[in-house]
Amino acid sequence: MTEDTPRRPPTSVDVARAAGVSQATVSYVLNDNPNARVSELTRQRVRDAAARLGYVPDASARTLRTGRSGIVLIPLSAARVGGLARDLLDDLGDELRLRGYTLVQYGERRLKGVAAAKAWAGLRPSAVIVEADRLTAASVELLRTSGTQVVIGLGGGPSPLVPVAVMDHAIIGALAARHLVERGCTRVAAVVPREQGIDAMGVSRLRGVRQIVPGAERIDLAFNPEEAGRLAAGGDLPDGIFAYNDEYALLVMSALQDAGLRVPEDVAIVGADDLLLASLVRPRLTTVRFDTLSLPSDLAVMIDELVRGERQPKPGAVFELFRPRLIVRSSA
Amino acid sequence: MTEDTPRRPPTSVDVARAAGVSQATVSYVLNDNPNARVSELTRQRVRDAAARLGYVPDASARTLRTGRSGIVLIPLSAARVGGLARDLLDDLGDELRLRGYTLVQYGERRLKGVAAAKAWAGLRPSAVIVEADRLTAASVELLRTSGTQVVIGLGGGPSPLVPVAVMDHAIIGALAARHLVERGCTRVAAVVPREQGIDAMGVSRLRGVRQIVPGAERIDLAFNPEEAGRLAAGGDLPDGIFAYNDEYALLVMSALQDAGLRVPEDVAIVGADDLLLASLVRPRLTTVRFDTLSLPSDLAVMIDELVRGERQPKPGAVFELFRPRLIVRSSA
């Protein structure tokens, strides 16, 4: 900061005084309220004064008065935001801003259940978008009574509590498994990450693999080279592995190569996410890519309609965010 | 959401009525105000009523009343949050929450200069932490007059406007260059990314390289395989490249290998960030790792002291967040 005199921020009353009008007029002008009739001359005077004073409306006062914060809250720790979601998040933020909302990401990991919901509710968000498995009946009820108008879940399937933006993880596994089978693999396995927070997705993807290869094995793996090394050195490996995502795929591939195995000749590997890096490593990684299905602007419109009550949210409802597609390269 | 009756959220007045006390008493009890004397019996009654009604204090009303939002704003698009910063962000959020603050990440890309500052100022944040090169004298002034008590910059060096948490990018380049020279490289180059937002850091790192190797070449590169391919096919290459970070290093290394060149025999490569992936590729990547220097709790304490005025911020001041260290593997 620059100086030590913490002046009070200018208010609409200050602007009114500077422009020689009442505070109400300032509010009418700056909000372009269509019900108000103010001459063009006065409008100019108000706008000039506001600009001159550097007036910025106080969001908390406005929220208190209107009962609507316009905040769309995504309680999601930064660490859990994947590559694709990152772009979607930025785009969605831009689209929401155009419609008068503020998309806010509020990372927290330690809070659980109702305690977490309380932290969210304090901001009086208009909407909360959160991983569906972090919601309970009690926390949804708390949000609802504290004025949150929209709660949207993120997850792998429908929830009895809220509508859910789904990503069908089973399909991802099934796509990978089908390719491995078509390539001639006879023994297929799926990696399930041990990391908390994504283990559930790992299980869903495994389920998809088993839709194609009923006996597919499950490999639980933590994201570190040592454990991957033990896996590779253990022998008795399948000849086709769906590795959950590209990062795990590279981890496994690296460990296999260290153990003297060839990819894809000895073991074929399929990843997911289509990171740019996946196309750079040797052999180039076959992967499942996610194409954005819902445009950010569509999502923003939907949220806006839900908040304004023009559309009724249905618990149990489901809409797709991404559609998976197989990219065949050399690792499988 | 669940139902269609948008009940009004319970207020402290509702709690007061339910507990048979005044609203003021509710506030005293729930905030554990040390100046207030309330019997233990009454305290219990108030707490019970609050719990029963699912009372959550309205953050905007509290902000309006106290003049302090407790919001620490990081206007940083999700795409720009790197791996290391991601963990730091989560940790810092936890530490700040313990001290009564709310760390909020507010991604926006389209807004510039004063317009951006206006968007930030509307939330009446207690503190704003933002890339220093996005600040102007006007935007800092706007924040200050709108009540933001602390503005901290992020960047590569001191700013005349605000104190800056620095990462000395020159040192990173210097570390990499020294290693390349010690290995016997005679012609050294540094990659400068073309991506907006990180190009400045690229130049700083190049400067560090030139502190060691005055004549070091500059390679401007966009993050895509085609351009890297043209670079590799162009011939007349240096025998040592500092590739800005691990991702660019992998990009360049992949392109060189495609062109039939050997790493490190023909061209040695150093990256930066020490991504796990850097240790998985062949050859394993030599890289510059960043160790967290300031503990998240120290940062939180510092921010708290600045907000409370117990410590005076000095424009031009600088404190280090990370310290770089070379990790030698096989690519150089």
Added chain:
DNA sequence: CACGATCGCTTATACGTATAAGCGCTTGAT
């Protein structure tokens, strides 16, 4: 037993905004 001190609470107020309601003035129709 009188009286100040302390206890345990209540009453009143301000924060900055949006908006309903009102009010004087001009204008056009009659």
Added chain:
DNA sequence: ATCAAGCGCTTATACGTATAAGCGATCGTG
């Protein structure tokens, strides 16, 4: 000339909270 209708503004109020100030009852002290 009279009056309703509109115009261009102002006045007044409420949102939910924190906190200063006040006030009756009880207590300790002399």
